[in-house]
Amino acid sequence: MTTEPSSSTPDYTMGYGQEIIDSFRRYTAQSHAAYMYQHLRPGQRLLDFGCGPGSISVGLARAISPGEFHGVDIEESQLEIARKAAEIFGLENMQFHLADAVDLPFENEYFDVAHCHNLLMHVPDTAAVLEEVKRVLRPGGLIACSEMICDSSFTQPDFGVIGRAWDMFADLLAADDGHPQMGRELKGHLVDAGFANIKVTGSFDTYSTSDEIKFIHNIVGQWFLAPEITEAAIKYGATSETLIQQIHEAYEKWKDHPGALCSLAVGEAIANKP
Numbered sequence: 001m002t003t004e005p006s007s008s009t010p011d012y013t014m015g016y017g018q019e020i021i022d023s024f025r026r027y028t029a030q031s032h033a034a035y036m037y038q039h040l041r042p043g044q045r046l047l048d049f050g051c052g053p054g055s056i057s058v059g060l061a062r063a064i065s066p067g068e069f070h071g072v073d074i075e076e077s078q079l080e081i082a083r084k085a086a087e088i089f090g091l092e093n094m095q096f097h098l099a100d101a102v103d104l105p106f107e108n109e110y111f112d113v114a115h116c117h118n119l120l121m122h123v124p125d126t127a128a129v130l131e132e133v134k135r136v137l138r139p140g141g142l143i144a145c146s147e148m149i150c151d152s153s154f155t156q157p158d159f160g161v162i163g164r165a166w167d168m169f170a171d172l173l174a175a176d177d178g179h180p181q182m183g184r185e186l187k188g189h190l191v192d193a194g195f196a197n198i199k200v201t202g203s204f205d206t207y208s209t210s211d212e213i214k215f216i217h218n219i220v221g222q223w224f225l226a227p228e229i230t231e232a233a234i235k236y237g238a239t240s241e242t243l244i245q246q247i248h249e250a251y252e253k254w255k256d257h258p259g260a261l262c263s264l265a266v267g268e269a270i271a272n273k274p
Contacts (some may be wrong), residue, residue, distance in 0.1 A: 029059025032117055035142035035201050035268040043067040045111040047103045049133060050119030054082025054094075060115060061086070061094045070111075071096045072104065104127045109138040120189070121147050124177035130193035137273040143195060144270045148181035149202075152265035157257055159250040163241060165224070171238035172229070183267025195271035202268060208261040216262045217255040221248075 029037070033056055040046070040063040051057045051071030061069035064270050071094065079096045099105050101116075101123060102209050114133045123129050133143060155162045166256040168179035172234040179185065187200050223229065225248055233239045254260050 027055050029056050029063065029119065030054055030267075032146060033060065033115065035061065035068065035146065035203070036115065036142070037272050038114075039142050039144070039270065040064055040113065041067075042253060045131070047072065047104075047114040047136065048116070049104070049112045049114060049129075050116045050122075051076050051082055052055045052117075053098065054078075054085040054096075056115075056117055057082060057094065058072065058085050058091060062089070062093045064113075065093050067093060067112075070106070072099045072101065074098070074100055079143070079145050083159055083265070086235075091273070102132050104132050104136050108135055108212045109141075110136050111141060112138060113142045113144065115144045117146050118148055120145060120186075121173065121182040122176075122178050122183075123181065123254045125184075126179065126189050127193060128194075130189060134193060134195070135248050135274050138140045142270060143190070143225070143273070145190075146266050146268045147182040148180070149187060149265040149267050150180035152184070153263060154265075155254065155256065155262045157259060159253055161243070161250045163220045164221055164239075165220075165251075166245045168233055168239045168243070169224070169248075170235060172233045174240065175236040183265065186267050186269040188249060190269060190271045194274065195273045198269060198271040200269045201266065205264040205266055205268050206261060207263070213255055213262075 022096060036225060040060065042062040044062050044065065044067040046060055046069050048057050048060060048069065051073050054071060057069065057071050069091075071082055073082070073096070076098050079098060082096050097105055101119065102125065104107045113139055120126055130143075137143065150166055150173070154165055155166070173180045183202070185210065187198055190198050198272070225244060230239065230244050243257065
């Protein structure tokens with residue numbers, strides 16, 4: 001296995017700041033992989049490509065135990081967190097690998113299931129990833145993907161400007177060769193990659209409690225409106241200093257509004273390797 005793979009996502013839009021890691025940790029298999037849970041069985045071999053800090057991984061690994069779980073990510077700091085999670089939960093069937101999703105360190109037809117969450121939206125060459133995942137799946141093996149749909153996500157109340165923040169994020173992601181609408185494009189990509197028995201669903205990841213509103217406000221202030229992001233967005237022509245200030249002021253009002261909520265739209269798809 002190559003220890004320092006060449007990344008297929010050289011300009012990862014989200015970054016690896018603490019506020020982003022905290023948001024990843026809110027994801028669990030029960031909350032963000034329920035659409036494919038019925039297909040998991042003890043003894044399976046499962047690949048979690050783009051596993052991040054392993055918050056979803058631990059639930060998947062538990063569902064297939066004593067089967068093999070292998071998590072792959074291009075960022076070593078994320079894998080260190082994932083390994084610690086496996087240790088904390090006492091899951092001895094989990095292994096993690098520093099590798100790229102377009103160059104997986106596994107034999108042909110090794111896995112029964114492959115899973116990703118918000119990975120394809122960041123990878124420029126979707127076809128290359130799906131072809132590599134198909135290679136390591138056994139015939140009849142399952143691929144399960146859940147990806148964001150930026151245009152269908154929303155924040156309320158909008159105050160006439162917060163919707164522009166979603167547009168800004170989509171433009172920035174596209175400028176980094178990502179796919180902000182990947183959740184609604186999944187079926188087409190799976191068809192093109194030669195998968196069969198494709199089933200598509202959708203859901204909303206909604207934040208509405210006082211703690212959740214505080215969390216979103218913190219993400220916006222410490223990550224989305226931080227200079228590292230806003231300067232890049234201005235550089236790419238996705239926003240302006242005036243719009244950034246307007247968005248900031250709107251979110252300050254939003255966090256105290258009794259009707260505040262934020263919903264991220266997600267497209268989900270499962271399919272089989274023929």
